[in-house]
Amino acid sequence: MKRFWEAFLIEAKKQGIEEVEMMMQRSKNFSINVYESELEKYQISEDGGYAFRGKVKGKMGSVYTELLDAELIEELVEALIENAEAIDSTDPEFLYPGTGQGMESDLRKENKGTEAEKIQFAMDLERAALQFDPRIHKVTNSFFAEQESEYQLLNSHGLACSEQDRYFMAYSYLTAEEENDRQTAFAFQLSRDFHELNPETIAKEAAAEAISILHPKRISSGSYEAILENRVVVDFLESFGSIFSADAVQKGLSRMKGKLNEQVASKLITLVDDPTGAVGFLKQPFDSEGVKTQKKKVVDRGILTTYLHNLKTAHKAGIESTGNAHKSSYKGSMGISTSNFYLEPGERSKATMMEEMKQGVLITEVQGLHSGLNPVSGDFSLAASGFLIKDGLKGHAIHQITIAGNWFQLLQEIQEVGADLWFGIPSGGHFGAPSIWLKTLSVAGE
């Protein structure tokens, strides 16, 4: 790899490019699925890719390859130049002149476990779910996966960042069935230590949930008091994750434009971006441009305190990068992202809030986030399910309703933020939130 990079530097120079960068990403994966006590799927892989960026007359060209072949270098540099020349944007581009740093997660061998233990784990995961209750009719998927990853970021200014990480993940996806009604549920765990995963805990969580939502009823349309459960709030935070990106703001694609230091949400709302890994799963000492990251409040008691920047947007705004440059993989293009991003919890439990609310709905799942929600306007209209709250307690399950409103308006009108901070399964980000109490939520049902 080092030789490839050196050869690339020489070829780039030959073709007139002085400033170049290489990002290398490699991973080793192992995953299994158990179905009806049989190892249904078994998967191993080793893959990775190399992304190159280079400044050509002030414009940034990019190109990637999964094939590390010296004969490709000339072609890669040519493509990089052709791509850079096609760019119109006149915003100044930067390759970071820092020195870089390393990050190594806890990769101790004793945390890894053996293959036999992992297969047993997935078997136990299925069995624990089936034993939980006779109504657990089928466990569609008992899944275990691990990934070891390696990352390097080098540039012609001498930047050298490296990162090594490893994680283990397991989930159970199952169906409860009773009297012609079927309901599905999902639960997972994620850890850097295999031995911290517990099949019983995961199976119980998924099974108990599937059973609790059996025999749902519809409710009539109207306006309800509501609690959005933590994982629903996580879905919303994730869907609206891009609104704090300075790039979206500068392009006029975010409602947060022009709102710096203004009240954008209720005083109960504090949103934190924390790359340290103290809260949340992600540990990220440097961002995708090699800039050191930092913990910060993005919204502090309702006041928007900062946008999230990379080098390009920060230069445009006349400030320093906040260390939020993000490139999802060697195939992606440079953008901006949150790290561990969460809503700071309040003090009271969900049960206490329900007790005080007396009548209303508890929304535990929303669907169709990629289409039923407009991240620009904040409008949403989503299929949802959950429970009726009756006399302060969880009542029967409800389904086939839609909830609608405007996210920005909800954030202004929020009644209370609960204590139950929870982080979702990472999908392009690492979002966390507690449950929230809303005075009114528009529900369409029967």
Added chain:
Amino acid sequence: MLISQITAQRVLETALETGADFSEIFVEKKRVNGVLMIGGAVETVQSGLDSGLGLRIIFGTQSLYGYTTDLREESLIRLAKTLAAAVQEPNKRIVKPWNLQNEDLTPHGIIISPGSIHMKNRIERMKEAHQYASGYDSIITQVSVRYADAVQDILIANSQGTWIEDQRTRTRFSISSVAEYQGEMQTGGFSPGAAQGYEFVRNLDVKAVAEESARVAVTMAKAEPCPAGTFPVIIDNGFGGVIFHEACGHGLEATSVAKNNSIFSNRLGERIASDKVTAIDDGTIENAWGSSVYDDEGELQRKRVLIERGVLKSYMIDHLNGKRMGMEATGSARRESYKYAPTSRMSNTYIAAGTDSVDSIFAATENGLYAKYMGGGSVNPITGEFNFSVMEGYLVKDGKIDRPVRGATLIGKGSDILNQIDFVSDNLAHGQGMCGSSSGSIPTNVGQPMIRVSSITVGGRKGEEA
């Protein structure tokens, strides 16, 4: 050739050493280009080369899968050995000789390969699109245009003698317009695509697509919120077929049928839809977005009649699930790349043309919703519950289009909807989408003529009944 026949033979043999029933390799080399233009200026240009091999070993109904970007023979043999070690069975199978009668089947001819054109050619048409959309109305505040093309060379070889090489070319052009009116921002967008090269974009009516995206954004920005309730819903042709794709199509894939997870499991020959409904999945439509010559197990793509006049005729089946179900594969195995084991997926799926006229459909609808363009949606294949957003919607009053409404969502159960389709028009059209499932994200067409569903729950921002 992506890898030599000798290497392929050795890898497949090694994979069978511990007694597996079947081994298969999928090798690909894919060149991709992507351009993003925002506000008329090219923001990013990316090109790349994907290259790797996926090895699958099947033992009974167990599937072992491995992939790597390292195509050296010693690395591939190592992968095969590691993977095979998970199986232990005394009876060893052998690799059958290749059937190398590689017929030259190219029903999806490519005229201008993406590899032969310059970035500038792609950008010219993007600029035109930007101009048409941004010039459409003064309340258009932002226009984004994307261009993506890919040329994928594949090799599929297996222990039963299959040796297939093919090249698949796809091009897609997307435009999205944002309109802002009295503080309300709304988006309209279209993403036409085809199994074609640059000729697709050269021949595309960029003006029509761009102006239509702007018109939708402007109309919706000025529209009032959609009332919630349960109404008859008229869904227009083309991308409206996404409702069948999500609500029913996924439930007919062997992936969910084989494990009895689908509401349509064990129901072949039964009536599952209104007799107005004939539904087809056809992977052979010339140059269509979801077409290919072969599926990703090396079977020839074909036309499958899924539902005929309301009666369930066929599922979409891959080899492994076919084994579970005791049924033949239908050429429906697909995968995003070498990183995914193939499974049964849709190709170009649509509701066939009926005989009702558009006028008669409106005339029969006293009070309802007209969904001119659908947005995306999703489904839980086990319960059949789906949700869709409506990109451009109108209220229908007394058989006529009344006024535009925004923010409508349709929810329901696939099995109910199929029985509630009471009108099917004759204006079949197709739209393009990317479908995500267990074997990754793949290009699929959705399609239908205008249909009416007699009753769907509509969620909207106005909480009261219409």
